[in-house]
Amino acid sequence: MEKPKRELILELKYSANDNLFSRPTEDTLGGRIKTARDACHLTVAQLARRINVLSKTLRSWERDCSKPHSDNLQMLAHKLDVLLIWLLGDDDTFAKSLMSQLGQIQKFLVL
Template identity: 50%
Template structure:
């Protein structure tokens, strides 16, 4: 079970985010939060040309900047690197992505519920061993 994955799978069951490069994922996430390249670079404390290098796959961010970048873009560092995990949600003016959000929330809720049940089973097992 893949925890936290909310991107839409392709028709063949694959995750289309994994087909993008790091630079393409940075661009998509930046667009999703509505920031320009200059605005994002300013928030990261880097030159616009540095960010442009990342977005065009000429260079890659160091780990500390990658984590900061993920936080600003509201995605996981893993999604930025390899396309796995929570992807950005593009909000259309007409709210067309609400169904995608609902599906993602249902999936996450079910995963959380399964984790709670597993925790309870483990607690009962520990309590049974201690008694």
């Protein structure tokens, strides 16, 4: 039986071969994006192509210099095979804003 993807990501993050100071942190959106990308064995360039953004844009997200729009977050979650709520993490203000935007988009699509 396969392990859930979340467990695989955490195993990758905490493997014994990791350098304590080079591990991405899951405390930020950028850290979670990088952790999931690493778990999928994708380079920045590969993931950027898959979600149709520039590599420098993706690097900016991973470094928490900027945040992706809701449509890009959905694409990231899909391509990285993680739950959107996991990507959003505990940043309540940002998460609530994005969930509101997504709700509005879904209502529009249903109409």
